[in-house]
Amino acid sequence: MSSRTIPLATPKILAEVQDAVGWLTINQPERRNAVSLEMWQGLADAAAAFDADDAVRVVVIQGAGGQAFASGADISEFEQQRADAVNAERYALVSSAARKGLTGLAKPLLALIQGYCMGGGLAIALCADLRFAASDARLGIPAARLGIGYDYPGVAALARLVGPACASDILFSARQLDAAEALRIGLVNFVVDAATLQAQVIDYARRIAGNAPLTVRAAKAAVRVFERHSDNPGAAEVQALVERCFESQDYAEGRRAFRDKRAPQFRGV
Secondary structure: OOEEEOOOOOOOEEEEEEOOEEEEEEOOHHHOOOEOHHHHHHHHHHHHHHHHOOOOOEEEEEEOOOOEEEOOEOHHHHHHHOOOHHHHHHHHHHHHHHHHHHHOOOOOEEEEEOOEEEOHHHHHHOOOOEEEEEOOOEEEOHHHHOOOOOOHHHHHHHHHHHOHHHHHHHHHHOOOEEHHHHHHHOOOOEEEOOOOHHHHHHHHHHHHHOOOHHHHHHHHHHHHHHHHHHOOOOHHHHHHHHHHHHHOHHHHHHHHHHHHOOOOOOOOO
């Protein structure tokens, strides 16, 4: 088996090519792979590198350490990077570029999900074409417990996958779903015992890599064209509501409560 590493500007995102499979690893296990601003940029850079590499026929994205795919955005840096709507917009430009890079891959992208897959981590997993989850995986979007506005592209991707009612449940309740429920509603495609998850994903990735690459590329392009119906000029109205969240007192309270490890007291202002 041939293996080589793709150099990136941050050690917290790893990119490696093994034969025809690109491995993209979110590498901050000490923080349950919470994604910082530099890591969002690293994801965008890795996606571009894999897309340009003709030897890569399929990409697998995973989290390091086995405890989490990604527990969400790194909330510890929100005071500096997402303190208000203006800073949140700058942050969103980088994180959006990462998601667009992953979603725009011409090659199939598989998400290997172990442990926690929350918030921004789930947004990353939603960029994949297929999601494999360990039986002990936990998925959710806790934005409503933090006062964070979840932007339209992320909500649209979720609603397309699981339907408006299930998307509303996930977003409104901020609860965690176990792997069995995630499979039932279509949030993940396969649930596998944690001990055999990586081996099964490798087998599946190799199966794709062995198929006709032009056929696979055409099929993926067709699905992506089908999905473009979610592009909507009305999204500007949603963005205004998202910006209001980041300017709110509730958002400041959500950050304080997270820091203090207590339940937030939201007032809707």
